[in-house]
Every structure is written in structure tokens, then in C-alpha cells.
Amino acid sequence: MTHYPKSQAILSENSRYIPGGVVSTNRAVDPPIVFERADGAWMWDVDGNRYLDYHAAFGPYVLGHNDRHVNDAVRRVIDEGSSLYGSGTTKLEGQLAHMICDAVPFVDSIQVLNTGSEATYQALRLARAATGRSHILKPQGGYHGWHNDVACNLMTPLAKLGPRRVADEYPFETISAGIPQEHSSLIHAINFNDLESVEAMCRKYPIAALITEPILQNIGIVHPLPGYLEGLRALADKYGFVLIFDEVKTGFRHALGGYSAVAGVAPDLVVYGKAIANGYPLAVIGGKKELMDLFVSPDATKRVLLAGTYNGHPIPTAAAIATIERLAHNDGAIYRDFETLGQRMQSGLEKIFKDAGTTAVVARQGSAFCTYFMDHLPVDWHDLATHHDTEMDAHLRRELLERGVYFFQLPMKQCSLSAAHTEADVDQTLEAVEDVLAARLQTVGKR
Numbered sequence: 001m002t003h004y005p006k007s008q009a010i011l012s013e014n015s016r017y018i019p020g021g022v023v024s025t026n027r028a029v030d031p032p033i034v035f036e037r038a039d040g041a042w043m044w045d046v047d048g049n050r051y052l053d054y055h056a057a058f059g060p061y062v063l064g065h066n067d068r069h070v071n072d073a074v075r076r077v078i079d080e081g082s083s084l085y086g087s088g089t090t091k092l093e094g095q096l097a098h099m100i101c102d103a104v105p106f107v108d109s110i111q112v113l114n115t116g117s118e119a120t121y122q123a124l125r126l127a128r129a130a131t132g133r134s135h136i137l138k139p140q141g142g143y144h145g146w147h148n149d150v151a152c153n154l155m156t157p158l159a160k161l162g163p164r165r166v167a168d169e170y171p172f173e174t175i176s177a178g179i180p181q182e183h184s185s186l187i188h189a190i191n192f193n194d195l196e197s198v199e200a201m202c203r204k205y206p207i208a209a210l211i212t213e214p215i216l217q218n219i220g221i222v223h224p225l226p227g228y229l230e231g232l233r234a235l236a237d238k239y240g241f242v243l244i245f246d247e248v249k250t251g252f253r254h255a256l257g258g259y260s261a262v263a264g265v266a267p268d269l270v271v272y273g274k275a276i277a278n279g280y281p282l283a284v285i286g287g288k289k290e291l292m293d294l295f296v297s298p299d300a301t302k303r304v305l306l307a308g309t310y311n312g313h314p315i316p317t318a319a320a321i322a323t324i325e326r327l328a329h330n331d332g333a334i335y336r337d338f339e340t341l342g343q344r345m346q347s348g349l350e351k352i353f354k355d356a357g358t359t360a361v362v363a364r365q366g367s368a369f370c371t372y373f374m375d376h377l378p379v380d381w382h383d384l385a386t387h388h389d390t391e392m393d394a395h396l397r398r399e400l401l402e403r404g405v406y407f408f409q410l411p412m413k414q415c416s417l418s419a420a421h422t423e424a425d426v427d428q429t430l431e432a433v434e435d436v437l438a439a440r441l442q443t444v445g446k447r
């Protein structure tokens with residue numbers, strides 16, 4: 001069994017000064033691992049254990065860790081003197097904006113922020129300013145950051161969720177204390193892939209915005225059913241709400257234009273983060289000119305406050321430009337490679353589960369994949385909560401960790417391949433999965 005004595009010692013020392021010992025509570029998983037170094041597809045911890053990484057730090061490392069092209073761009077900016085931002089503007093901001101507007105047809109202009117949470121916050125505020133309405137819709141199982149407008153209804157336990165509701169209000173389940181009731185009464189949960197639940201809310205409340213990931217990637221990979229995203233677009237037009245696609249996880253991971261480009265559905269606003277800067281802290285809000293221009297409205301009563309000391313900081317901005325250059329290289333060949341490698345992983349996993357007689361399905365979009373231990377691909381959180389075997393999910397993740405494969409120790413977290421992963425890495429991973437299942441069968445057989 002792998003041991004983590006140094007990791008444990010560092011965590012307990014950190015815990016004296018940092019509540020829980022980690023700086024994001026989602027990272028407080030068991031066993032605690034203190035990482036020391038990462039390169040390409042691999043990570044090393046302080047105890048000398050080596051891992052093939054599929055977590056990608058919750059998604060950003062689309063090119064792999066320590067990418068040379070990105071690092072060089074960052075080094076150049078440091079050498080030139082990086083404190084060029086807070087007093088005015090830089091060429092880099094414009095260059096990044098130009099690249100994104102060129103890559104995404106429905107984005108007329110962008111603003112540059114630091115984190116995905118800031119970007120979703122600003123998108124919702126723009127929507128409220130534009131519509132003069134306050135109510136917001138978001139799907140069960142969707143995560144859009146930690147702020148009051150969205151910190152609700154991620155993985156509501158089935159007992160509280162109750163039976164599937166088609167055209168009624170879902171219970172508001174906050175994922176954080178400290179959200180005032182006055183505030184939470186403005187947020188309503190809908191079911192992903194359920195247009196009726198959206199329309200019911202529109203009839204009941206004046207909706208400012210619906211925010212959703214185009215693929216639910218915070219509960220694995222839950223795809224939109226055919227017509228769902230188009231249906232959201234039509235409802236937004238019918239009821240006059242702002243459609244926001246949160247592409248913090250899907251943007252630049254599945255295509256340069258994000259999953260919106262893959263699906264061919266244009267939201268009014270979009271937000272990007274994570275993969276856009278391959279691990280450096282940068283997020284973007286972009287979309288229709290009339291909405292984005294509210295940030296600079298000459299009418300002070302309509303103007304939306306845009307501020308942030310570190311917005312457009314040259315280091316992450318240069319990293320984002322370099323990342324997009326790499327992703328766009330050779331007409332986006334990287335995405336075709338992702339498809340090939342992802343397909344190898346998916347078919348390999350499917351065969352292993354079938355041969356072992358394990359009920360499982362593998363959901364995948366390009367480089368991102370997730371195994372659900374159920375007999376069909378889930379359509380929403382309710383479906384998952386009802387059918388997915390989380391115990392088997394946890395078992396696989398725990399056992400893979402022992403074998404040096406890092407899927408991350410939280411159920412339903414999707415895995416991400418990067419440009420640094422190879423066929424040999426995929427095959428090694430498949431062998432490890434096969435080994436876990438064989439060992440489990442043996443244990444079950446002995447009982």
C-alpha cells in the first residue's frame with residue numbers, strides 16, 4: 001500500500017495556520033497528497049510517488065504540465081518587466097481579445113478577469129442590468145463558482161431532491177452557509193435536458209438569465225440531448241432572458257470556440273477559464289456587443305462596474321495567448337489528436353468493464369471522459385443520483401491511486417487527457433483499471 005508520511009506531516013503542519021490545511025476545501029480529499037513537481041502528463045509528490053495525471057488540477061492543463069511554449073511566453077514577460085498593467089493597458093490584452101473574437105463567431109468583444117467565479121458573477125450582473133430583472137435559473141448538478149448567485153443545487157442528495165419534477169420548482173439547496181434568504185429566493189434550479197422545467201420557471205418569474213454549462217462537466221460528462229441547447233436558445237428569445245454558457249471547463253478544451261462551436265448554438269454571453277491559459281489564473285467574459293458595452297455605458301444608471309487590480313495581468317495574459325497559439329496550431333490538429341486518444345481510452349475502458357461483467361458506461365467528449373457505474377448515460381443530476389454506484393466509483397479511484405494513476409478522489413470527477421498524454425500512457429492506465437477489476441473480482445469470489 002502506498003504511504004504518504006511526508007504529505008501527512010506537511011498537511012498537519014499547514015493545518016495549524018490554514019483551516020483544514022488546504023486553500024480550497026474541494027482539495028481536502030483522502031489521502032492528502034502534497035505535490036512537489038509536475039511535467040507533461042506526470043506529477044510527483046513529496047513522498048516520491050509518481051502519478052499519471054488525469055485530474056489536470058480540475059481541468060486547466062489542456063497542454064499538459066509545464067508546457068515549454070507557455071513557459072517561454074511567461075518568462076519573456078517577466079524579463080521585460082511584468083508590472084505594466086495596473087496603470088493603463090497593454091498590447092497583450094488587445095492581442096488576446098482579438099484572438100478570441102476571431103475564434104468564436106458570436107463573441108463581439110471580451111473582458112479579461114482572473115477566475116471563473118468572477119466571470120460568472122459579472123455575466124449574471126450584466127444580464128440583470130440588461131433585462132432589469134433579478135431571477136436566475138441554473139441546472140441541478142451545475143457548478144458556476146462560489147458566489148451567492150450560483151452556490152446552490154450542485155449535488156442535492158436524492159432524499160431532499162425527491163421525485164423527478166417536470167414543471168415545478170426544485171428545492172433550493174445551498175452549498176454554502178451565509179447566503180441570505182433574500183438572495184437565494186432569486187435563484188431557481190432546473191433540470192438539465194428538461195426544457196419544460198425551464199419554461200415553467202419562465203411563466204412563474206421574470207428571469208434575467210439562465211446560466212448553464214453546455215455539457216455538465218461538474219458531475220462528469222452529461223451531454224445535452226439533441227435539441228436541448230437549441231431549445232434553450234429559443235426559450236431565451238421567447239422570454240427575453242440572457243442565455244449564458246459557462247464554458248469555464250468546456251471552453252478551449254473541446255474546440256477553440258468551446259462546446260458552443262461544436263454544438264452550433266450561440267449564447268448571448270459566454271465565460272471561459274481554466275484551459276484558456278493552461279493553468280495560469282485567467283478568465284474571460286465575452287459575447288454580444290450590446291451586452292458587453294454595458295461595462296462602459298455613458299448612462300451611469302446602466303453602467304456595470306468592471307474592476308479588478310489584477311485584470312489582464314501580463315503573466316496569465318501571455319500564458320493565454322501562448323496556449324491559444326498552441327491549440328490553434330496546424331488548424332486545430334490537437335483536437336483531432338484528442339479525439340483519437342480519447343476514443344482509445346473509451347473503447348479500452350468499455351471492453352474492460354464488459355469483460356469483467358461490470359455495469360458501466362463511459363461518457364466522453366474529445367479529451368474528457370468519465371465512467372458512470374450505471375446502465376445508461378445520465379441525462380441530469382436526478383438520473384445520476386438515482387442510478388450511479390458511487391461506492392464502485394470511489395473504489396476505482398482509490399485503487400488507481402495505489403497504481404500511480406490519478407483520477408482524483410471525488411466521485412464523478414471527469415478525467416482529462418492532455419496534449420502530453422501518449423498512447424502508451426492510455427494503455428498503462430487501461431492495464432491499471434483491468435488490474436483493479438480483477439483484484440475486486442477475486443475478493444468478491446473469496447467471500
Ligand code: PMP
Nearest residue numbers: 115116117143144145246248249
Ligand atoms: N464554472 C465552472 C463550470 C467551473 O467548473 C468552475 C470551477 N470548477 C467555475 C465556474 C469557477 O471557476 P474558478 O474556480 O476559477 O472560480
